[in-house]
Amino acid sequence: MRGITITYSYDGDEAIWRSAIAAFITAIEADxxxxxxxxxxxxxADDGKTRIHWGRWDSTDTLTHLQSQPYFKTFASSIKDFAGGPPTATGHDVTQKTTGW
Structure with a gap:
């Protein structure tokens, strides 16, 4: 399983930020x-400003499909705006994990 961790600092309007996140998650679940x-x-994060995003996917086809969708392009642009430029993004392979939520 592949994954990505995205981090950035944001101290703007919380309602706008939360709305963008909710719209993206809703679009993923509806696709x-x-x-x-x-x-x-x-x-x-506990400092109230650092934002951390984790994405995980099962295959390259899934990621390719996601990145080709208009809702992804809108969200990626929003994250860049929230971060004040490109956020820090670290790709990774998930090698082990617990079960459950």
Whole structure:
């Protein structure tokens, strides 16, 4: 399983930020080609400004499909705006994980 961790600092309007995240997650869950194949989580660090996003996917086809969608392009642009430029993105392979939520 592949994954990515994205981090950046944001201290703008929380409602606008949360709305963009919610719209992206809703679009992922509504997309029958990737629902259940792409998982996305977002967190706000204890400092209240650092934002952390984790994405995981099952295959290159899933990622390619996601990145070709208009909702992804809109979200990626929003994240760049929230971050004030390109966020830090680190790709990785998930080698082990716990079960459950």
């Amino acid at each position: 029958p080609d990737i629902a259940g194949k792409f998982v996305y989580q977002v967190a706000v």
